[in-house]
Amino acid sequence: MPQNLETIAVPCSILRGGTSRGIFFSASDLPSERPAIAKILTNILGSPDARQINGLGGATPQTSKVAIISKSEHPEADVDYLFAQVDITSDLVDWGGNCGNISSAVGPYAINQGFVSANSDGSVTTVRINNVNTGKIIDAQVPVFGSRAAIAGDTYIAGFSLPGARIELDFKSP
Numbered sequence: 001m002p003q004n005l006e007t008i009a010v011p012c013s014i015l016r017g018g019t020s021r022g023i024f025f026s027a028s029d030l031p032s033e034r035p036a037i038a039k040i041l042t043n044i045l046g047s048p049d050a051r052q053i054n055g056l057g058g059a060t061p062q063t064s065k066v067a068i069i070s071k072s073e074h075p076e077a078d079v080d081y082l083f084a085q086v087d088i089t090s091d092l093v094d095w096g097g098n099c100g101n102i103s104s105a106v107g108p109y110a111i112n113q114g115f116v117s118a119n120s121d122g123s124v125t126t127v128r129i130n131n132v133n134t135g136k137i138i139d140a141q142v143p144v145f146g147s148r149a150a151i152a153g154d155t156y157i158a159g160f161s162l163p164g165a166r167i168e169l170d171f172k173s174p
Contacts, residue, residue, distance in 0.1 A: 010040065012056075015109060019099030019117045019159040020062045027070035027082070037084075038093040041066055045086045052088060064088055065102050071115055076137050077130035079110045085132075098131050104167045107140030108149030118144040125149075135173040 013024040023044060030037050042048070045064055046055020057064040065108035066084040074080065083102060085094040107127035108114045119125045122144060129138040143165045144151040 002159060010044065013045070013109060014056065014110070016160075017099075017103065017105030018157060020064040020065055020099060020101035022060060022067050022099075022105060023056055024067045024069060024105070026113060026143040027068050027080070027106040028057075030068060034093075037068070038091070041057045041086050042091045042094055045073070045085050046086055048090045051090050055087065057086065059088060061085070061088070062101075065099055066093075067102050067109065068110055069106060069113070069115065072128075072130045074130040074137075074160045076117045077128045079106065079127065079130050080130045081106045082132040095133060097120075098134050098136075100169065103129065103138055104130070104140065104169055106138075107142040107167060108151075111142060111144060111147075115166055117153060118147045122146065136174060139172065141168040141170075144169070 011029050013153055014026055015022060030040060044055055045057035046052035050059060052059045055086060066085045068082040070080045072078060072080040085096050094116060106129050110127050111125060112120050116127050124141050125144050127140045129140060131138060132154050150165040154163050155166035
């Protein structure tokens with residue numbers, strides 16, 4: 001018999017980065033221990049279930065990704081970004097890598113959540129990202145409109161039919 005689990009509210013944002021989609025969380029809204037986080041993430045995405053009907057996952061590896069963001073204490077970064085790949089058919093959460101597609105959405109999330117202030121001139125804001133998984137720094141050039149990350153643009157990418165804002169990533173010492 002399944003356990004009764006208490007229903008809890010966890011604020012999140014759903015963003016597309018490149019040809020992937022991820023669920024974004026502020027680290028302050030989650031526990032600090034990875035096993036506890038993993039349990040929450042598998043429940044939120046609906047794993048293990050190949051269709052992920054009972055969650056926000058999209059039943060593909062490209063749509064079962066998570067980004068956990070916090071202010072960074074790293075001297076070369078504005079935010080820390082912890083990437084998690086949630087398995088579809090098991091309760092496994094892989095903390096071992098990174099996703100370039102999801103990395104491209106970290107800057108917009110950081111600006112929209114107030115971790116980084118948008119440039120007031122309405123052009124491009126640089127967000128310096130510390131990828132916790134790899135220990136590498138990524139600089140994201142994020143177009144802004146007012147105080148928010150821009151979503152409209154004329155940039156097309158392979159694998160997606162609509163244009164969007166161009167976000168450039170510079171992976172420092174990959």
